Structures are given as C-alpha cells and as structure tokens.
Amino acid sequence: MWMRILLGVFLFHLSLAQSTNVQYVLLVPSVLQEGSSEKICVQLFNLTETVVLTVSINYEEVQLIIFEEHVTGENFFKCVNFEVPKAKPDPVAFIMFSAKGSTLNLQERRSVAIQANENVIMVHTDKPIYKPGQSVRFRIVSLNNLLKPVEQKYPVIALQDPHGNRIQQWDNEESFRGLVQLSFPLISEPILGWYHIYVETLTGEKIYEYFSVEEYVLPKFQMTVDAPENVLVVDPELKVNVCASYTYGQPVEGKVQLNVCRKHPYIYSSCRFPLNSLCKNFTSQLGKDGCISYSVNTSAFELYREGYQNYLEVHAVVTERGTGVQLTGSRYVSIDSAMVRIQFENMDTAYKQGIPYFGQVKLLHPDNTPIPNEIVHLHLKDKLVGNYTTDINGTAQFSLDTSKITSPNITLKATYKKDEYCKSHGWMLPYYPQSEYFVERFYSRTNSFLKIVPEREELRCNQQKQVTVHYILNMEGFEDKTYMAPFSYLVISKGVIILHGQQKVQINDDDMKGTFSIPIDVSVELAPSAVMLVYTLHPGGEMVADSTHFKIEKCFKNEVNLNFSKEKSLPGSNVSLQVSAASNSLCALSAIDESVLLLGNYNPLSAQSVYDRLYYRG
Structure with a gap:
C-alpha cells in the first residue's frame, strides 16, 4: 500500500x-x-x-x-x-x-x-519632494533573497516628468557592490507635479519610484491634536491635547482655537423640528511647553442619545504669535457603548483529545489599549471552566484540559462582566460584549497526537529557545507496548530546511503521554519567520505530526550602527558622525531636513522595508 x-x-x-x-x-x-x-x-x-x-x-x-x-x-x-x-x-x-x-x-x-x-531591486530618493533648481539624488540597491548585494547591469535608467517626457536617461549603468548612485539637476522652471524614475533590468523587469516637484516653503513648526479614538457613553469628560513645536524641538508661542461637535446625520429627515449640531468652542494660549490640555464635558453632546452622528469631530487651529501663521489639525472620536473589547487570539481551529488546548483572550479598552490585571472568564458549553488574569498587554493565556472532551466540536466563550442595563429604543446604553470561538475535534486513527506549545512573542536573534512538545502515542491493541519513539523535527525558513534533528522517547504501557523539549538556536537564517515541523511514525503506520510558526526578529548578519557626537547642537557648530560595521563594509549614508518630512510621506530603507520587499518562498 x-x-x-x-x-x-x-x-x-x-x-x-x-x-x-x-x-x-x-x-x-x-x-x-x-x-x-x-x-x-x-x-x-x-x-x-x-x-x-x-x-x-x-x-x-x-x-x-x-x-x-x-x-x-x-x-x-x-x-x-x-x-x-x-x-x-x-x-x-x-x-x-x-x-x-x-x-x-x-x-x-x-x-x-x-x-x-529573483533579485530585489529598490530605488530610493534622498527626499520625497524637491524645489525647482534642486538636484534629485537617488540610489538603486540590488539584493538577493539572502540579503546579500548582487552586481547588476541596468540597460536603461530614465527620468520622466509629469507629462511623460523623458528628460534624462542613463544607459548600461553597472552597480558597484550592489549600489548605483545617480543625480539629476532640475531646471529653475520645471513642470510641477509628480515625476518618476524608471529602471529596467536585463531580465526585462521594470521598477518605478516617484517624487514630486513643487514650489513650497518648509513649515517652521508642526502641530498635533491628541484625542482618544473612542469615548464611552458613560465618560463624563473627553481629554484633548494640542501641541505645537518647531522642527528643531522648541515650543511654539501662540493661541489655540478648539471646536468639538456632534453633528446631526447627513440624511433626509421628515421631522418638523430637525436636530441641531451639538458643539462646544474654546480659545486659549499655548503653554510654555507649546501644549494645552482640555477636559471637555461630554454632557453637552448627549452621548446616550441616538439620532446624531456616532462620533465627535475635534478641530483645532494654532496661530503663531507675531507672524499669524496658522496650522490646523483634526481628529474623529467614535462614540462607543461597548465598555470593553474582548476577543480570542492565536487559537487553533482543532483540539486534540488528551493534549492541552492553548489559547489567548485579549481584553482591551475601546481605544484598543490593554486592560491589565483583570479577570476574564472562560466557558465551555456555557459552563465556567476557568478564570484567568490579564497581563500588562491585556492578554490572558489559558490551557484547556481536553482529556474528557469527546464532542466532534466545541464552542468556547469568553466573558468579562455582566450587563447592568436593559436595551431601550432610541438610547445607546453601555454593555459588556462576549466573544465565542468554534473548535473542531482533530481525528487520529490511533488516537495519537502531537502538539508544539506555541510561542506568541517574537524571538530575538542569537538566542536559544526551548520548544516544548506534548505527545500521546496510544498503544492500545498492540501486543508490544514498549518501544523507543524517534521524534524528528525540522525548522524551515524561506523555503529551506535550516535546522533538523531527532529526540528519542521511551514509550510503554504506563507512560504513553508526556512532554519533551527541543533547543532551537535563533539566527539570522530564520528571519523574518520560520515554521517548525515535528513528526513521528506510530507502529500502526500513522504519521503523527504538528507544526507551528515563529516570528523572528528582523536581524542582519552585518549590523550597522550610526551615532552623532551630540544629541543637540547649535546651528553652524561642528558635529561628528560615527558609523560602525564589519570590516570592508560599503556604507551608504543619506541626510534630510526633518522639515521636509512634514510635507508628505517618506519611506526610507529600513529593516522592515527591506524584508517586506524581498521575495521569500516560505
């Protein structure tokens, strides 16, 4: 067979x-x-x-x-x-x-x-926006899937203006240690708008990178409006903070005009007396630290009532003293009647009878901040099976004994507190939600199972992780119930077997169930994720196996460190920059005025962006 x-x-x-x-x-x-x-x-x-x-x-x-x-x-x-x-x-x-x-x-x-x-080609400009007459500087980086730079020849590298005109072209450019660095001076009166850099490889692959050319004045300061994502119908106050600071870190002097509104719905109404928006206005001076805090009484917004928009609009205007320069900022605050958010996380879709079933319950405030040191209740078929306390992340870890569960499927329910109010039409009343999770039974012909205890946290590089494995090898019906079971394991990353080995466990009639540990050396070869497979062959011919995923720190073999000699310095003073890496490393640096970042999105090369762009097979 x-x-x-x-x-x-x-x-x-x-x-x-x-x-x-x-x-x-x-x-x-x-x-x-x-x-x-x-x-x-x-x-x-x-x-x-x-x-x-x-x-x-x-x-x-x-x-x-x-x-x-x-x-x-x-x-x-x-x-x-x-x-x-x-x-x-x-x-x-x-x-x-x-x-x-x-x-x-x-x-x-x-x-x-x-x-x-399939090498990954990344194009990176020194900033996202340019003025007429400035030089556009950009790099082309080529990496293989092992994060190593590869030499590349580019038949065509071109620069096109917003009308599609090719205004510059470089032919047959070759990289040096994976890098090509080029620049192009813009004329004093260019076409304003979005330009793009076009790169073609020998395989015909085409890569594009975009930047804009605009007449702009760098903003001298920036402002932030901080407000919670949600306000509960029972909250008596809404906290709003407005801050303004110059790009070099000093606070702005000026005034703030704050407007908070709950508006009527933008739908046709046949009401004789339509609802008016509910608003409150404030005007005050920024503090010495460039900030001002408001405690807005929510009674004016009638949060319990339906019929209005289910959110508050927060709008702030900061006016700089002396110049009259203004910046505006807005936030939307949802009105919520759910007192908490409760949900299951990192759950298996099936349970294995006799093996502990692991899972997590997450308890959050409506703004998604964790609720620590609170008790959540776990129910199985509406029967309480455990009380668990949340940690600093609002997470409660649980382990469910499945040795006496025989149902083809079960439903788990997580609760926090009981509701104190009844529902009433036209009113938004506070309530405590519940969460349910459906789990099926995992079938085994011999009633034998493996379960790798899952690891929820990201594993750090250059550490050793002890992975615990639960097993049940049922020898019922076999004459010889004693044997040495070899458990084989593989750790796979990017489609390649990185680690492998075996653990042997003595199985007998009195000891068919237990645990063992496998040491895993976490290295850069496993980043950014890995899969572990553990399996054994039952004497009855059934393969008994389990697998799990690990999140790995996005680390590199060659770590680079960058430090300024001073954290703060006066304009015109001398500052040194120290770069350290492995010997014979080619280090490419770039610097940008932080004010430019206030004008638009900018995605520089980073560990996250490099890993996101690389092609991984597993």
Whole structure:
C-alpha cells in the first residue's frame, strides 16, 4: 500500500510508504532556488535487512546523485545538502528515491520546480519632494533573497516628468557592490507635479519610484491634536491635547482655537423640528511647553442619545504669535457603548483529545489599549471552566484540559462582566460584549497526537529557545507496548530546511503521554519567520505530526550602527558622525531636513522595508 501526503504549507513534499512493515519519509522543498545549497531529509523505519539507499535529482536528462549509501539498522534518519542546478526554460525536475535490498524494493519519483534567482531591486530618493533648481539624488540597491548585494547591469535608467517626457536617461549603468548612485539637476522652471524614475533590468523587469516637484516653503513648526479614538457613553469628560513645536524641538508661542461637535446625520429627515449640531468652542494660549490640555464635558453632546452622528469631530487651529501663521489639525472620536473589547487570539481551529488546548483572550479598552490585571472568564458549553488574569498587554493565556472532551466540536466563550442595563429604543446604553470561538475535534486513527506549545512573542536573534512538545502515542491493541519513539523535527525558513534533528522517547504501557523539549538556536537564517515541523511514525503506520510558526526578529548578519557626537547642537557648530560595521563594509549614508518630512510621506530603507520587499518562498 502506498500513501502520499503533500505538505504544501511548507512547500515540502512528504511521502509515506508501507511495504510489509517498512516505512519511509522523504522531505524536500517543492521549489528549489538555482545555485543554492538546499537540504533533503530521508527517514527509514523498521528495516530488517541492509538496503542501498539512493536519492538523486534528474533535470533536463542530467542525473545528479545527492547521496547513495548502504543502510543498516532498524531506523535511519539523515539530511544532506546538495547544490541546485542552474535553472532552464523548463523548471520541472524530478527527485528520484530508491531503497533496494534482497527482498525490499521501494521507488518514488517526485516533481519539483527549479526557480531562477529573483533579485530585489529598490530605488530610493534622498527626499520625497524637491524645489525647482534642486538636484534629485537617488540610489538603486540590488539584493538577493539572502540579503546579500548582487552586481547588476541596468540597460536603461530614465527620468520622466509629469507629462511623460523623458528628460534624462542613463544607459548600461553597472552597480558597484550592489549600489548605483545617480543625480539629476532640475531646471529653475520645471513642470510641477509628480515625476518618476524608471529602471529596467536585463531580465526585462521594470521598477518605478516617484517624487514630486513643487514650489513650497518648509513649515517652521508642526502641530498635533491628541484625542482618544473612542469615548464611552458613560465618560463624563473627553481629554484633548494640542501641541505645537518647531522642527528643531522648541515650543511654539501662540493661541489655540478648539471646536468639538456632534453633528446631526447627513440624511433626509421628515421631522418638523430637525436636530441641531451639538458643539462646544474654546480659545486659549499655548503653554510654555507649546501644549494645552482640555477636559471637555461630554454632557453637552448627549452621548446616550441616538439620532446624531456616532462620533465627535475635534478641530483645532494654532496661530503663531507675531507672524499669524496658522496650522490646523483634526481628529474623529467614535462614540462607543461597548465598555470593553474582548476577543480570542492565536487559537487553533482543532483540539486534540488528551493534549492541552492553548489559547489567548485579549481584553482591551475601546481605544484598543490593554486592560491589565483583570479577570476574564472562560466557558465551555456555557459552563465556567476557568478564570484567568490579564497581563500588562491585556492578554490572558489559558490551557484547556481536553482529556474528557469527546464532542466532534466545541464552542468556547469568553466573558468579562455582566450587563447592568436593559436595551431601550432610541438610547445607546453601555454593555459588556462576549466573544465565542468554534473548535473542531482533530481525528487520529490511533488516537495519537502531537502538539508544539506555541510561542506568541517574537524571538530575538542569537538566542536559544526551548520548544516544548506534548505527545500521546496510544498503544492500545498492540501486543508490544514498549518501544523507543524517534521524534524528528525540522525548522524551515524561506523555503529551506535550516535546522533538523531527532529526540528519542521511551514509550510503554504506563507512560504513553508526556512532554519533551527541543533547543532551537535563533539566527539570522530564520528571519523574518520560520515554521517548525515535528513528526513521528506510530507502529500502526500513522504519521503523527504538528507544526507551528515563529516570528523572528528582523536581524542582519552585518549590523550597522550610526551615532552623532551630540544629541543637540547649535546651528553652524561642528558635529561628528560615527558609523560602525564589519570590516570592508560599503556604507551608504543619506541626510534630510526633518522639515521636509512634514510635507508628505517618506519611506526610507529600513529593516522592515527591506524584508517586506524581498521575495521569500516560505
């Protein structure tokens, strides 16, 4: 009998075969990157004779032997690195597996795809907006999926104005250590509007980056209006803070005009006496720190009543003393009758009988700030099964004993407090919401299960993480109930097996359930996310497995540090800049007047943007 399982979530082929009592597992990425060093893992169980084990890759009628050796012993597990051939027009290749002995003959062929290298090209301007006559400076950065710079030749790099006219072109530019740096001086009276940089690669890929050219005056100061996202119908006050500061950090002197309104709905009404907007106005001077705080009495807005807009509009105008320059800012504050927000997070869709079911309940204020040190209640079939206290993040971790649960599905309910008011038409009355989550039962032919305890926090690089695994291997119905169970594990990132190994656990009639730990070294190779797979083969022929995802810190092999000699300095004074990195590093720097950032969005290169742009296979 042959059984085939495609574990597509990892982009891996996993095969299970049975011939008499011999079983095997073959794991290989279903997408291979040309020229890379990939890893393939093979496992054999219940061998009773010596076999010749051969694994090869066939591509375009060329066979590459990955490994070939004589295997003895009852159980065998091995992972081997191999070099992936260069990609050709037809990406389909075949992994060939065979295990041959005097009486055993196992063979399998699986298709995989060999993918050409796809480098990521990023174009970065030194600022988002330019004045007429200024120079546009930009860089082109090319990286492979291992975060290494690659040399690139660009047949065409062009600059186009808002009318589509090509005003500058560079031909056959070649990068130096992955970088191309170019600049273009704008004329004194250019066309105003959006320009774009057009970059074409040898493969025909086209990359665009946009910037604007405008007649502008850099703002001398900026203002902020801080108000909560929500106000509860029971809140007696609304806190509003208005601040204004110059781009160099000093507070602004001036006055603030604040307007808070709850407006009537913008719909046709047949009412004889239509509702008027409910508003309050304030005028005051900014404090010495450039800020002013308001405690607005909410009674004027009749928050309990329906018929008005379900939000407040907060509008502020700051006028600079002496110049009369004004800036405005606005916020919208939703009116909410739900006293809290409660929800399930990081939940499995299925439970495994006998294995603890892990989950989280999140308790938040209506503005999404956490509520710590409060008790939430967990119900199963409307029966209270536990009380849990929220941490500083408003999260309550829970573990549910499933040993006595046999239902094909269950419904979990999380509650906080009971409602104190009845519903009444025309009124918005406070209430405490509940949350429900539907969970199905996971089926196993032998009633055997694995569960990796999930890790909710981001793992830091250069640390070791102990991963706990729960197991139940049910030996009911088997004569020999004692054996050494090998639990194999893989850690996969970006479609590649990074870590692998085995843990062996003694199983007997009195000890079929337990836990063990697997140490995982967190490195840059695992960033920005990884998948862990743990599996074993039950003596009854069933594969028992589980997987989990890890969030990994976005770290780099070559860390760069940048520091000014002073945090603050007077105009015209000397300031030094210190850059540190690994030896022989090419460091590219850019500087921008912070005032420019007030004029529009600017997305500089960062760890987040680099990882977001890179192509990952898993």
